[in-house]
Amino acid sequence: MALIDLANPTRFLNFANRALPWLGGLTVLVFAFAINQAMVAPDDYQQGATVKIMFLHVPGAWLGMVGWGLMTVAALGTLVWRHPLADVTAKAVAPIGAAFTLLCLITGSLWGRPMWGTYWVWDARLTSVLVLLLLYLGVIALWRTVEDPSRAARAAAILTLVGAIDLPIIKFSVDWWNTLHQPASVFRFGGPTIHPAILIPLSLMALAFTLLFVTLALAAMRNEILRRRVRTLRLMQASATS
């Protein structure tokens, strides 16, 4: 089956139904292994056990940004090709991305309390991630305000494209403004600066969370397609009885 075949919603539903149990099982397995590795990972010589918050914090941040990136690609699909599956992707990913962004903010502030002495500072990185969360909530509000799904999709797509300006600001905020949040230590020129004893469990946790993200997104997309079919059937029924 070619990838292009998945553009058909019915084929996509078949694929999702077949793939979801496997993806779910794989997610559980990788999580079990990754959590085990994270537990046996050594404590930091300065931060002690609190460094383990990173195993939740960093994947949350990555996936919060990946979510908006996916929505941006889907927004192009909505506006350029008018593809219904792109609408479904954008709508399904928004709450999941918002949840991961919230996870990043909550774990970050719990980590900040022992390390920086405060739950929150108005640092550039923290502020731009908070703006990302507000943008997510704005898009979700827009989805919930417009009744017709395809019109809601196009409105949300335009807002998504404008909001994508925030992504490079988040990524480079630690380089442009020298503040409390540490600069990038994994994806940087010259390779990661984290010791393998921490980097390997971190990568495993990131993989596990990515699998969770994909599973949740696929399930949400399936539900959204079914919800739209129910809506269409109801509309047909209503027009038939009147």
Add this chain to the structure above:
Amino acid sequence: MNALAAILIRDMRIAVRVGGGALIGVLFFLVVVTLVPFALGPDLSLLKRIGPAILWLAALLASLLALDRLFAADHEDGSLDLILTGRTPLELVVAAKGLAHWLTTGLPLIIAAPLIGLLLNLDAPAEAALVLTFLVGTPALTFIGLIGAALAVTLRRGGLLLAVLVLPLTVPVLIFGVAAANAAVLGPAPFGTPFTILGALTLASLVVGPFAAAAALRQEME
């Protein structure tokens, strides 16, 4: 060019006549600034320190206030359909409407700002810096707001949604506007750096705003 001038003059006329929102914005600005000393207490040295921030925040809210009717009124009386089917590019029409909105709500704010600044104990250099940052920064608020106004054009609770959608996007303008105004008064950072970034933000919004708003209007009105 004639069509754009006609739209500009028409929008400005509507704004200053009965039912228009031109001077309500300034009134709102004054009321918000008046409320602040009631909340904080009339400590003049504190007000002097946070005065530019309060004025910027009030200006941001005031310029949002009139935005939700910008396209919605045209949508209701049908003139938006005429504009969409007309020969003038929609992007330019949107930009002309944005300019009219800025001339009727942004410019009065800038004229009123020095007077209202006196209430917050601002001295002459602070007032001058504030007016300069307003002059450069408030067009960005209007042109970013255009996007939200276009997205919310057909919605019933558009005004509330507009604020939720637009305010996160105005964060950079607020940061650099207040930073420039404060730098001129408090130092030690130079005034020029945040001020030029503020100018860059305005120039970028002059391009992005009309195109995104026009795209949103085309999608909404299909």
